[in-house]
Amino acid sequence: MERFLKMNNIFQNIAIGLRAIKSNPTRVFLTSLGLTIGIFTVSIITAGVSSIDKEFEKSMAYYGNDKLYVSTWPWSFNFDWWKYRNRPRIEEDNLQYITQYSQYIDDVSLRKTSWIRGSYGNTASWLQINGVYPSYQDMLSGTKIENGRFFSQNEWDLQRRVIIVGATVRDGFFDGQDPIGKTIRLGGVSFEVIGELKKQGMGMVPGGTLDNLVIMPSTTFKRILTRWGFDELVLKTRPEQMAIAKEEAEMIMRVARKLKPDEENNFAVNSADAYKQQFDSLKIAIAGVGFLVTGISLIVSAIGIMNVMFVSVKERTKEIGLRKAMGATSRNILVQFLSEAVTISIIGGLAGIILVKLLTLALASFLPVSFDLLLIFYTFLVCVFIGITAGMIPARNAASLNPIDALRHE
Amino acid sequence: MNKKEIISIESISKIYHLGDNVVKALDNVSLKIYENDFISIMGPSGSGKSTLMNIIGCLDVPSKGTYKLDNIEIDKMTDSDLAKIRNQKIGFVFQTFNLLPKLNAVQNVEVPLIYSSLSKSERIAKAKNALNSVGLGDRFDHKPNELSGGQRQRVAIARALVNSPSIILADEPTGNLDSKSGLEILKFFDELHKAGNTIIVVTHEDSVANRAKRKVEIFDGKISKDE
Numbered sequence: 001m002e003r004f005l006k007m008n009n010i011f012q013n014i015a016i017g018l019r020a021i022k023s024n025p026t027r028v029f030l031t032s033l034g035l036t037i038g039i040f041t042v043s044i045i046t047a048g049v050s051s052i053d054k055e056f057e058k059s060m061a062y063y064g065n066d067k068l069y070v071s072t073w074p075w076s077f078n079f080d081w082w083k084y085r086n087r088p089r090i091e092e093d094n095l096q097y098i099t100q101y102s103q104y105i106d107d108v109s110l111r112k113t114s115w116i117r118g119s120y121g122n123t124a125s126w127l128q129i130n131g132v133y134p135s136y137q138d139m140l141s142g143t144k145i146e147n148g149r150f151f152s153q154n155e156w157d158l159q160r161r162v163i164i165v166g167a168t169v170r171d172g173f174f175d176g177q178d179p180i181g182k183t184i185r186l187g188g189v190s191f192e193v194i195g196e197l198k199k200q201g202m203g204m205v206p207g208g209t210l211d212n213l214v215i216m217p218s219t220t221f222k223r224i225l226t227r228w229g230f231d232e233l234v235l236k237t238r239p240e241q242m243a244i245a246k247e248e249a250e251m252i253m254r255v256a257r258k259l260k261p262d263e264e265n266n267f268a269v270n271s272a273d274a275y276k277q278q279f280d281s282l283k284i285a286i287a288g289v290g291f292l293v294t295g296i297s298l299i300v301s302a303i304g305i306m307n308v309m310f311v312s313v314k315e316r317t318k319e320i321g322l323r324k325a326m327g328a329t330s331r332n333i334l335v336q337f338l339s340e341a342v343t344i345s346i347i348g349g350l351a352g353i354i355l356v357k358l359l360t361l362a363l364a365s366f367l368p369v370s371f372d373l374l375l376i377f378y379t380f381l382v383c384v385f386i387g388i389t390a391g392m393i394p395a396r397n398a399a400s401l402n403p404i405d406a407l408r409h410e
Numbered sequence: 411m412n413k414k415e416i417i418s419i420e421s422i423s424k425i426y427h428l429g430d431n432v433v434k435a436l437d438n439v440s441l442k443i444y445e446n447d448f449i450s451i452m453g454p455s456g457s458g459k460s461t462l463m464n465i466i467g468c469l470d471v472p473s474k475g476t477y478k479l480d481n482i483e484i485d486k487m488t489d490s491d492l493a494k495i496r497n498q499k500i501g502f503v504f505q506t507f508n509l510l511p512k513l514n515a516v517q518n519v520e521v522p523l524i525y526s527s528l529s530k531s532e533r534i535a536k537a538k539n540a541l542n543s544v545g546l547g548d549r550f551d552h553k554p555n556e557l558s559g560g561q562r563q564r565v566a567i568a569r570a571l572v573n574s575p576s577i578i579l580a581d582e583p584t585g586n587l588d589s590k591s592g593l594e595i596l597k598f599f600d601e602l603h604k605a606g607n608t609i610i611v612v613t614h615e616d617s618v619a620n621r622a623k624r625k626v627e628i629f630d631g632k633i634s635k636d637e
């Protein structure tokens with residue numbers, strides 16, 4: 001019972017605080033703006049990072065958790081061109097060494113990559129072309145043949161003009177109709193579509209989409225498309241062997257390249273997890289900036305709330321005196337002003353949530369903000385914390401006023 | 411007289427230091443007040459009447475001396491004990507009414523009840539009752555600026571009475587009122603006195619003082635007459 005009465009008392013004080021807020025809505029609005037911005041930024045940043053994360057997961061699947069890529073250059077965001085410019089291209093011959101000496105590599109394929117304009121009828125588009133071995137069929141990651149078939153060893157030997165296309169090609173060139181058996185022109189030469197890949201969606205790869213892809217025999221690529229293009233060796237191992245397979249591949253490559261012990265690698269063995277480290281540091285940078293902005297706006301709003309509370313205490317000194325004369329304890333007054341501060345900050349936080357909600361509705365497709373009860377809960381916690389922190393000093397000043405001095409205040 | 415002594419003031423002083431100036435608002439004052447006393451306190455402006463009232467009402471503390479209320483030394487009480495006394499035992503009426511301008515009559519009268527753990531409906535019922543008893547049954551929703559001076563003071567009296575305190579302190583309750591409204595206010599004090607309350611009124615007017623059964627006069631912070 002005692003406890004219930006105390007609660008009742010707190011609600012009373014909250015009601016008094018709310019009434020004070022109702023009497024000055026403009027000030028409350030301006031003060032809580034900082035919190036609105038803070039809550040808004042933090043939600044957007046969280047949403048941004050988590051959606052980048054999702055994209056990234058897809059890209060990880062695209063590169064595969066069981067694949068190593070022997071390339072000229074490391075996958076890196078801070079690419080030092082001057083350091084790498086003299087590196088030799090990856091030679092197809094090196095594959096022999098790897099298949100011959102490796103214990104941990106189960107399968108290998110050359111992968112030549114180039115960007116070429118493809119056309120069908122009147123539609124034309126830039127396409128990413130991969131020239132690969134027949135073994136690449138089992139090395140596709142993040143996708144698979146959904147329709148039709150992969151090319152055969154025979155077609156590879158005979159340098160046939162057959163291609164397997166990604167979902168973008170189907171949608172862009174064939175209006176979503178079955179592309180099998182149709183003919184696409186790449187760099188002026190016709191190719192027959194024999195297979196189609198499962199749709200992967202957007203990812204963190206050059207060009208954004210993972211589906212803008214055409215796969216053909218590397219022999220055909222070399223003879224008909226271009227002698228150039230960017231060569232990599234794709235090695236398939238097992239996820240649990242990645243680290244050791246990577247070391248092994250490096251060793252074999254050094255031998256193949258006849259590097260002396262003190263010479264640096266003039267190639268790179270890449271894998272999705274190296275990419276992940278790069279990515280994580282980017283993510284941390286984004287989150288860092290975001291939380292800095294949020295932190296600053298929260299601090300600014302805390303100072304704003306504190307300021308408003310000082311003004312409020314000053315303006316209502318006489319009221320405080322009267323309430324004390326009528327039996328309010330110092331604690332009552334403290335709670336009254338703390339609730340006012342907390343209420344102001346909760347109003348700001350709620351406005352932030354509403355803003356986020358509106359933006360979510362407007363940008364649902366671009367920015368999948370996860371708008372949930374947890375966000376509301378955390379916002380509530382943050383607001384209560386900021387309100388109490390910012391309101392504490394003014395509220396204590398109010399509570400410690402001596403009744404008669406407060407009553408005499410003009 | 412074997413009336414119960416409820417207030418005992420023993421050689422209290424209230425001293426203000428303003429720079430080099432020392433103001434003795436109260437200078438070694440002693441006073442005993444008994445249950446159901448009706449006391450008037452008179453004296454020239456600045457003599458210390460309000461200072462004394464505020465100390466009696468536990469709104470202020472003396473610089474020296476002891477003040478016992480119901481035999482308990484005020485000095486020894488905690489903040490919440492004092493709040494409880496102000497809430498339950500003492501009803502204060504101010505010269506300037508001191509109503510909260512944004513609250514209506516009922517809400518103003520509710521203020522002391524908020525700090526005495528009653529349910530909302532009980533509070534409203536009690537507040538309306540108190541307003542009825544001061545003849546303001548038809549002014550519940552009026553804000554202070556929608557009431558006359560006399561009505562405001564009646565709201566203030568309703569507020570002072572709403573927790574049925576045994577002691578009523580009024581510091582020039584009619585000072586801001588015309589004589590007719592003043593008379594109405596004074597009637598309430600008579601009634602309260604008859605009902606057994608202890609009443610202390612600070613006033614400048616003989617007509618007010620004459621209603622009291624005991625007249626105290628203060629001059630320069632000292633009690634000059636007590637009869």
Ligand SMILES: Nc1ncnc2c1ncn2[C@@H]1O[C@H](COP(=O)(O)OP(=O)(O)OP(=O)(O)O)[C@@H](O)[C@H]1O
Nearest residue numbers: 426428433434435454455456457458459460461462
């Ligand atoms: N907070 C204060 N600081 C300094 N001096 C004060 C303070 N309060 C009162 N005084 C001084 O104490 C003296 C007594 O003041 P008090 O208010 O008790 O007078 P009063 O008898 O009520 O006068 P009045 O009839 O004009 O209301 C005055 O000289 C006044 O200037």
Ligand SMILES: [Mg+2]
Nearest residue numbers: 459460461581
């Ligand atoms: Mg006075």
